[in-house]
Amino acid sequence: MADLTEYSLREAIEGLENKAFSSKELTESHLDAMAKAGALNAYITEMPEQALAEADASDARRAAGNAGPMDGLPIAIKDLFCTKGVLATAASHILDGFHPPYESTVTGNLRRDGAVFLGKTNLDEFAMGSSNETSFYGPVVNPWRRDGDVTPLVPGGSSGGSAAAVAAHLALAATGTDTGGSIRQPAAFSGIVGLKPTYGRCSRWGIIAFASSLDQAGPMTRTVEDAALMLGSMSGHDPKDSTSADMPVPDFAAAVDQGVKGLKIGIPKEYRIDGMPEEVEKLWQKGIQWLKDAGAEIIDVSLPQTKYALPTYYIVAPAEASSNLARYDGVRYGLREEGESLIDMYEQTRSAGFGTEVRRRILIGTYVLSAGYYDAYYLKAQKVRTLIAQDFTACFGQVDAILTPTAPFPAFGQGEKSNDPIAMYLNDVFTVPASLAGLPGISVPAGLSSDGLPLGLQVLGKPFDEETVIRTGRALELAADFSARPDKWWRE
Amino acid sequence: MSVDKATVAKIAHLARIAVPEDQLEPLAAELNNILDWVEQLGEVDTEGVAPMTSVADMTLPLRKDAVTDGDRRDDVLANPPEQEMGFYVVPKVIE
Numbered sequence: 001m002a003d004l005t006e007y008s009l010r011e012a013i014e015g016l017e018n019k020a021f022s023s024k025e026l027t028e029s030h031l032d033a034m035a036k037a038g039a040l041n042a043y044i045t046e047m048p049e050q051a052l053a054e055a056d057a058s059d060a061r062r063a064a065g066n067a068g069p070m071d072g073l074p075i076a077i078k079d080l081f082c083t084k085g086v087l088a089t090a091a092s093h094i095l096d097g098f099h100p101p102y103e104s105t106v107t108g109n110l111r112r113d114g115a116v117f118l119g120k121t122n123l124d125e126f127a128m129g130s131s132n133e134t135s136f137y138g139p140v141v142n143p144w145r146r147d148g149d150v151t152p153l154v155p156g157g158s159s160g161g162s163a164a165a166v167a168a169h170l171a172l173a174a175t176g177t178d179t180g181g182s183i184r185q186p187a188a189f190s191g192i193v194g195l196k197p198t199y200g201r202c203s204r205w206g207i208i209a210f211a212s213s214l215d216q217a218g219p220m221t222r223t224v225e226d227a228a229l230m231l232g233s234m235s236g237h238d239p240k241d242s243t244s245a246d247m248p249v250p251d252f253a254a255a256v257d258q259g260v261k262g263l264k265i266g267i268p269k270e271y272r273i274d275g276m277p278e279e280v281e282k283l284w285q286k287g288i289q290w291l292k293d294a295g296a297e298i299i300d301v302s303l304p305q306t307k308y309a310l311p312t313y314y315i316v317a318p319a320e321a322s323s324n325l326a327r328y329d330g331v332r333y334g335l336r337e338e339g340e341s342l343i344d345m346y347e348q349t350r351s352a353g354f355g356t357e358v359r360r361r362i363l364i365g366t367y368v369l370s371a372g373y374y375d376a377y378y379l380k381a382q383k384v385r386t387l388i389a390q391d392f393t394a395c396f397g398q399v400d401a402i403l404t405p406t407a408p409f410p411a412f413g414q415g416e417k418s419n420d421p422i423a424m425y426l427n428d429v430f431t432v433p434a435s436l437a438g439l440p441g442i443s444v445p446a447g448l449s450s451d452g453l454p455l456g457l458q459v460l461g462k463p464f465d466e467e468t469v470i471r472t473g474r475a476l477e478l479a480a481d482f483s484a485r486p487d488k489w490w491r492e
Numbered sequence: 493m494s495v496d497k498a499t500v501a502k503i504a505h506l507a508r509i510a511v512p513e514d515q516l517e518p519l520a521a522e523l524n525n526i527l528d529w530v531e532q533l534g535e536v537d538t539e540g541v542a543p544m545t546s547v548a549d550m551t552l553p554l555r556k557d558a559v560t561d562g563d564r565r566d567d568v569l570a571n572p573p574e575q576e577m578g579f580y581v582v583p584k585v586i587e
Binding site: 097098099101102198199200213214239242243245246305308311312314315322326329330331332333334335336338339340341342343344345346347348350351354359360362363364366367370377379380381382383384385386387389421422436437438463 | 495499500503504505506507508509510511519522523525526527529530531532533534535536538541542543544545546547548549550552553555564567568570571572573574580582583585
């Protein structure tokens, strides 16, 4: 059988329309690639039988002339989205055996448009991490390796399984979620496109909650056009999520090729950190030149509170997490450890069920919300968060979009940062500020590091202006012409 | 501000996470490391700044206070570790 895993979503739609192949063949190709890629550990649950049945149903719909916008396209779902009747883990021991009797709104929207689900991808436990090393189901391995070096590298996180699956062609595309950079940073580490829409664009209903004021779903794809296409399916108002935006979904795909001529692009001087490799700075300068060459006007801007974004995030996100994760009590679903009393049962269950990083964040969150410390930590952080958002508002008075590197360094080796939480948190230094302000952002693969690893550039936009983010991302994609691919060393 | 062993034990109990005695000290060191780092927010002048309550510029929607879902006992009881006669089962709470 021909290898049908090479296509973009757009190309696959054309192939299905032209009857060059069926959804069943397309799906089989991907299931076959997945079966040979166990070494990457990208999936927690593979769903071959269900996927093939969905593909058959899709082929029947297309034959009858009823194909939807995503019909027959095999994609992967981050295992933070609940899909009806399929094990949902959030990569945590505490959700052992949990089969949700409902479907998340975003996956429901993708199903409505005909998408085929290949499986549920690995992630950092409860999406808390930047390397996919905190998963109860083991780390995901980045398909990319340094030149001439077999050291296993991390794919970034928390949507590391989705990033690896898309980069290794184990799915045409995947869903991710981004709380502080969990779509954009793994996209950069894995050489793919990751789009985090504006907070409120995609419904959070049925997505296992981490930090509710930050969590947002988005597409992870191999092209900017695919990201636009898939975001269109995922988005939309949902009465079941009170923070879901009640506004029409634009035709994102129509924005893709509008170009950047006449757009004003801001370059924030604060997006540099100590020890950031020269090559990241150089790539950023290249990106600036590309956009200038494409007709954009480049404007130096300042986001003065940038350095306070990470510490703010590491108060706000754990605080919300400590509250959201209170529901895991060993009573209604998942793991239960026996205890001498009800309280002891709770404590034993949560001690056995949560991993080190999750436990650390729950404790920090509980502390900053506890009586006597609330004002000093939580309230203070929420005030700084206001200032960070005001920085962006002021900046968007001058410019249409902002260009930055996605992450301060390329993918690193497994275990290199796991003993130093703060070094790990620094991964998200360039993605967290926009998360705190609820803004849309995209990471586009733009070049390789000196040792052959992908590097990404990030475009940030105004609230609900994903279109400008998409067209600017597309301009970068065109200029960068990123065609490097990892060797398929993982093939069994 | 820094946390000691007793504070960690107290927080852990509030969070309903059992922490063995020998892990309290190392955990206090870990948490202090993070708390020391976030303390840099003290440098920021937030006098008169309102704390953020909603990241999106929207007002929360209202709906009629009416039943929109229900009669799903079997769904609700699809996943508990222990159940009996349509109820969740927990360790005895009344002597």
